Amino acid sequence: MKQKLLLAVSMLALALQATPAAAQSPADLNDLQIAHVAYVADNIDIRYAHLALAISENPAIHEFARTMIRDHTAVNEQALALLKKLNAQPQDNFLSKQLTANSEKLVDEMSQLRGAAFDKRYAENELAYHKAVNDLVSNAFIPNIENAEVKSLFEAGLKIFKAHEHHAEMMVKAVSK
Amino acid sequence: MSRRLFIKKVAAAIAAAAFPAHPFAFPGSAVADTRTHRVEISGFRFTPDRLDVSVGDTITWINRDIAPHTATASEGGWDTGELVKDAQASITVTADMETSYFCAFHPMMKAQLSITAADQ
Ligand SMILES: [Cu+2]
Helix, strand or coil: CHHHHHHHHHHHHHHHHCCCCCCCCHHHCCHHHHHHHHHHHHHHHHHHHHHHHHHCCCHHHHHHHHHHHHHHHHHHHHHHHHHHHCCCCCCCCHHHHHHHHHHHHHHHHHHCCCHHHHHHHHHHHHHHHHHHHHHHHHHHHCCCCCCHHHHHHHHHHHHHHHHHHHHHHHHHHHHCC | CCHHHHHHHHHHHHHHHHCCCCHHHCHHHHHHHCCEEEEEEECCEEECCEEEEECCCEEEEEECCCCCECCEECCCCCECCCECCCCEEEEECCCCCCCEEECCCCCCCEEEEEEECCCC
């Protein structure tokens, strides 16, 4: 009796998951969609960094922005090399689109700011952005990635982005003085 | 010459023969005493982050992270320059070199050298 009930419950759970609609939760994305999100997320941070180099006059912000460009570019190169080796193409998806749309709004907003106001907004956004991406990578992506090599690249990436989060925390403190 | 002075002179001569005062005069013998130390950079850490070295030793930093790093003296006195993944760079220890260093790209990465003079 108990077993039958368990079976019924798990079949119901399966039925709920297997909706024909495209994935709408980050945890439902496949490896190639996850790879696409990561690539988009890297490029968004590189774009913010270029904005900072163009607008900010603070040398510490410039150093930080250059580190973001250097590290996210290095991660993207590794990701592209791995995809090539696996002969796979990243797949666009709802989350990549959502991240891009949000970043465009933020770039518009930050482009209007100058001086200390820009530095503060940029540093705070870097902290918030790396926090959000790290949550996504550790809770939704890494537990669900199937390919072992892709998984280990994300684990290495997470270490980098956690260092960036910590670095961004220092930047927020420095520009809020 | 007093007996005591004579003993002092002999002792000094023996010491001079055993420990040449000018280390640069015999590069071959200097190399034999020096060591090469390896510092691995991985997971945004220098390992070891405290290293005992002697003047004349070589320190080699090797980066195992995807992210490029540097080993840079805190006041900028010496610098490996950018080390991409699997790249390495070496620096020879001098008596007056700075002992605190960090990664110029990730300033929260810090480490320390402890230098002892050679030929003691
Ligand atoms: Cu570094």
